[in-house]
Amino acid sequence: MNQEWTVICRVEDIPKLGARRVAREQGAEVAIFRTSDDRVFALLDRCPHKGGPLSQGIVSGHGVACPLHNWTIALDDGCARAPDAGCTPRFAVRVEGGQVLLDAQELRTQAVDAVA
Ligand code: FES
Numbered sequence: 173m174n175q176e177w178t179v180i181c182r183v184e185d186i187p188k189l190g191a192r193r194v195a196r197e198q199g200a201e202v203a204i205f206r207t208s209d210d211r212v213f214a215l216l217d218r219c220p221h222k223g224g225p226l227s228q229g230i231v232s233g234h235g236v237a238c239p240l241h242n243w244t245i246a247l248d249d250g251c252a253r254a255p256d257a258g259c260t261p262r263f264a265v266r267v268e269g270g271q272v273l274l275d276a277q278e279l280r281t282q283a284v285d286a287v288a
Contacts, residue, residue: 177266177273180204183212184270191227191236193217194274199284202263203227204272205247207234212272213247214265216283220245220258 186192186206194202194214203217203226211234217227224240235244235253244253251259261283266273 175264176276178276178279180272180274182270183210183267183272186212186272189231191229191231193227194279196279196284198280199282201227202274202279204265204274205231205236207231207247211247212265212267214263214274215245215247215250216261216263218260219243220250220252220260221256226260 180194183206186204188206189208191203191205194204201217202214204212204214206212215226217225219226219238221241221243224238226236226238226245228239229236234247236247237244243256246253250262263278264275
């Protein structure tokens with residue numbers, strides 16, 4: 173399958189241990205996170221619990237703590253750490269020459285019916 177990558181920003185535009193939101197034509201925003209080891213992950217900006225804005229959470233290791241009720245969501249698969257359960261959609265990310273790219277097709281189609 174042909175992937176169409178779209179440049180979003182530079183890695184350094186995302187605060188370390190923080191996130192940046194990416195608006196889409198349709199659907200809830202996507203949160204892109206930067207870890208202390210400069211890995212970048214992308215999840216729908218909605219906690220699987222009650223829809224908290226994960227982009228406002230604190231990143232630690234490869235997880236983010238939801239600002240509402242402190243569930244920890246794994247950045248690599250979007251799933252809550254036990255004993256909590258549930259997953260939020262994740263998005264493919266590529267980092268190339270210091271730039272962060274997301275899959276344009278996924279941005280257009282994935283989880284667009286989640287309430288914004
Ligand atoms: S909404 Fe995220 S922990 Fe409750």
